[in-house]
Structures are given as C-alpha cells and as structure tokens.
Amino acid sequence: MKDFELKVGDLVKLRDDLEDGKKYGFDCYIKDMNFEGFKKIEKLAYNGKFAIICNSNFQYRYTKEMIAEVKRPTKYKTIYKREEPILDNKEKKYLGNLIRPFRDRVQYIVKRGSSAKEYIVIEIKNDNIYLPYFKKDTMYKNMELDKEYTLEELGLWIK
Secondary structure, three states: OOOOOOOOOOEEEEOOOOOOOOEEOOEEOOHHHOOOOOEEOOEEEOOOOEEEEEEOOEEEEEEHHHEEEEEOOOOOOOOOOOOOOOOOHHHHHHHHHHHHHHHHHEEEEEEEEOOOEEEEEEEEOOEEEEOOOEEOOOOOOOOOEOOEEOHHHHOOOOO
C-alpha cells in the first residue's frame, strides 16, 4: 500500500480480506472491529500509523495496512469574493457633497424604511438629518436596512 498521511476527519473503509487475529502492520485485526462502508477518523496515534474510530464510546484502532480506501472530505473555503461598493457613483457624489461641511461630526449613516418607502438618516453629534423618502429598492440598494455605516465603509471620507 502506498504510504500517505491519515488526518482526523478522513473517512476510512476497511479491506474485505482481513483475517481475525492476523497482524497487519503494528496491530492485530479482531473480527468484531469490522464495519461496513466508511467511518470517520476521530483521533490519530503514533504519527498517523494508527487510525482511531470511536463507536459507542469505544475506540477501535486500525493500521494503514487494514485500510482499503480513504476519502478526505473537503470543505469549500472562500478565497476570493468580489466586494461590490455600497454606494454607486451618483449616490456617493450626492451624499459626499451633502455632508462635506460637517463630515468630521458625522457618526454614521443609516437607511430606514417601511414596506413601501425608505429614507436616509445622517447621524451627527447632537443632531440628525433626514433625507426625503424614496420608493423601496430604487435608491441605495446595496445598503442594508437599519445598519449603521461609517463614512469609511461608504467611501465618503474625503480629506
């Protein structure tokens, strides 16, 4: 058998031709240790030479020589995700020009709304600015409802 490294989480299937009491590698096979299909490795011992599978609080040890097949399930991991800007150029220009005189005092900008209408609130230290209502999902589409955005998140911090 080709040498390989077993890992916790691997799914193993035993050989069909194992004999009761026969030594395979470093350990003997015992008939009641057998199982059908694939079982998950819970632990490893002796630098990956023994696979330990737990069934009903009892640990079964298998050597690589007892194993017929190993499957390694992989989880998909996001390595790249395109980040869409929250505001489009028109929205960014409008809000940027609106807050320019007092941008140092803006705490956050939030989109609020109901089932049919939405509006923007600019939270300033000790005050709020409420922009006019607009139809739901027609403007500021990438802003989540009731999420407080900083100027940096919206790309509005202009020095």
